[in-house]
Amino acid sequence: MAPKKILNLDFFKRPLTTELFGIKAKEVGLPPGSLIHVGKQKIEKPVIGLVDYDQEHFETRTDITIEEATAFKETPSVSWINLSGIHDTSIIELFGQRFGIHNLALEDILNTHHRPKFEEMDGYSLIILKMLFFDETTQSIDAEQISLILGPHYVLTFQEKEGDVFDGVRERLQRSNGRIRQRGPDYLAYALIDSIVDSYFHILEKVGDNLTQLEEDLLINPEQSTLGRVHHYKRQLMLLRKSVWPLREVISELYKEESPMIRADTQVFLRDLYDHTIQVLDTVEIFRDTVSGLQDLYMSAVGNRMNEIMKVLTIMASIFIPLTFIAGIYGMNFEYIPELKWRWGYFAIWGVMLGCVAGMVLYFRSKKWF
Numbered sequence: 001m002a003p004k005k006i007l008n009l010d011f012f013k014r015p016l017t018t019e020l021f022g023i024k025a026k027e028v029g030l031p032p033g034s035l036i037h038v039g040k041q042k043i044e045k046p047v048i049g050l051v052d053y054d055q056e057h058f059e060t061r062t063d064i065t066i067e068e069a070t071a072f073k074e075t076p077s078v079s080w081i082n083l084s085g086i087h088d089t090s091i092i093e094l095f096g097q098r099f100g101i102h103n104l105a106l107e108d109i110l111n112t113h114h115r116p117k118f119e120e121m122d123g124y125s126l127i128i129l130k131m132l133f134f135d136e137t138t139q140s141i142d143a144e145q146i147s148l149i150l151g152p153h154y155v156l157t158f159q160e161k162e163g164d165v166f167d168g169v170r171e172r173l174q175r176s177n178g179r180i181r182q183r184g185p186d187y188l189a190y191a192l193i194d195s196i197v198d199s200y201f202h203i204l205e206k207v208g209d210n211l212t213q214l215e216e217d218l219l220i221n222p223e224q225s226t227l228g229r230v231h232h233y234k235r236q237l238m239l240l241r242k243s244v245w246p247l248r249e250v251i252s253e254l255y256k257e258e259s260p261m262i263r264a265d266t267q268v269f270l271r272d273l274y275d276h277t278i279q280v281l282d283t284v285e286i287f288r289d290t291v292s293g294l295q296d297l298y299m300s301a302v303g304n305r306m307n308e309i310m311k312v313l314t315i316m317a318s319i320f321i322p323l324t325f326i327a328g329i330y331g332m333n334f335e336y337i338p339e340l341k342w343r344w345g346y347f348a349i350w351g352v353m354l355g356c357v358a359g360m361v362l363y364f365r366s367k368k369w370f
Helices: 066-070 089-099 103-110 167-174 185-220 224-256 264-330 345-366
Strands: 047-053 058-061 078-084 117-121 124-135 140-150 154-159
Touching: 047 066, 047 167, 058 167, 066 089, 078 089, 078 185, 089 103, 089 154, 103 117, 103 124, 103 140, 117 224, 124 185, 124 224, 140 185, 140 224, 154 185, 167 185, 185 224, 185 264, 224 264, 264 345
Parallel strands: 078 154
Antiparallel strands: 047 058, 047 078, 117 124, 124 140, 140 154
16 A cells, blocks of 8 residues: 555645635736736746747757847747746737737736636737646646747746646657647647646546545544545645636637637647547536545544444443442342342342343344344
8 A cells, every 4th residue: 555645634624725715816906907916926037938830940949038039029930938937028019029929818818827728819828837747746736828829939927936747748849750840830739738738637546546545534433633634635726726617618719709819720739629628627616526525524424433432332321320220229228128138139130230231242243132
């Protein structure tokens, strides 16, 4: 049996805050399109990376300037420009100026608590998703917003920090014989979204294993800490559902809407991705039902344990009831009680008492009460 994971119960007792639901108000009174970062700063300095490729050419750069990135805007090759760290609004504003991105779209990119969405705009498409990671230490799901701008020859991605789930895409780009090198930026955007959805399956596998272990712990030893773990996973599944449910709408719009940025041959892959999203959502709903069942199982196990305790106490009380009755009779202050003058009266009373105890024990055992 795998070793049991020790969890910090203080983590489970946190209230349902904006960290779970992603609800955080912007500053009141600002006009639409105001570039204000909403969220936590997760990286000290923003970093811009570049991958430029076509069927014959492949180039990758790290830590470049916005001017160097802009030079790849009009190239016939496909350019993937990634910004890690969106807390610096001046850099986001420069991206908007150089790539012609509307301030309303930039505002959505800076709001890290934004709901996943797809929006077709003039000359580009905006896609906002949630990238999820499973923390083995706290056994919790960490969410990070990622925004994609799909242009005619480029894909811009905006992440809150360095580190993502796109290593598989980068490896495929390095291979010159891969399908991704022969297709346009719309297929690159599909590949990135597909990597995010695949990471959801990995998280669900971890959660499923933990729920199985949790069910075993509930059956063996239903403690208060175990109930805390049940509530913890209930919250994590709420966060996962909050990320996946709107993603279904995003992908549905991607392949149903006739976007000039998405070619017809890519829509086939988007339909397959939509099926994967439905599968993730179905699994999340199954796990939510499982967690609800674990809560009922905990209450049932605690009730059964209490019933066992009450059964033992009831048996002990039943055994002592006739003994108390006999002791009460011979403890009365009557002057004429014949057995009190009998030489063997004391031993006879002991015999009657022990006989009552033995008889009741045999009766309870015959009923399999213990």
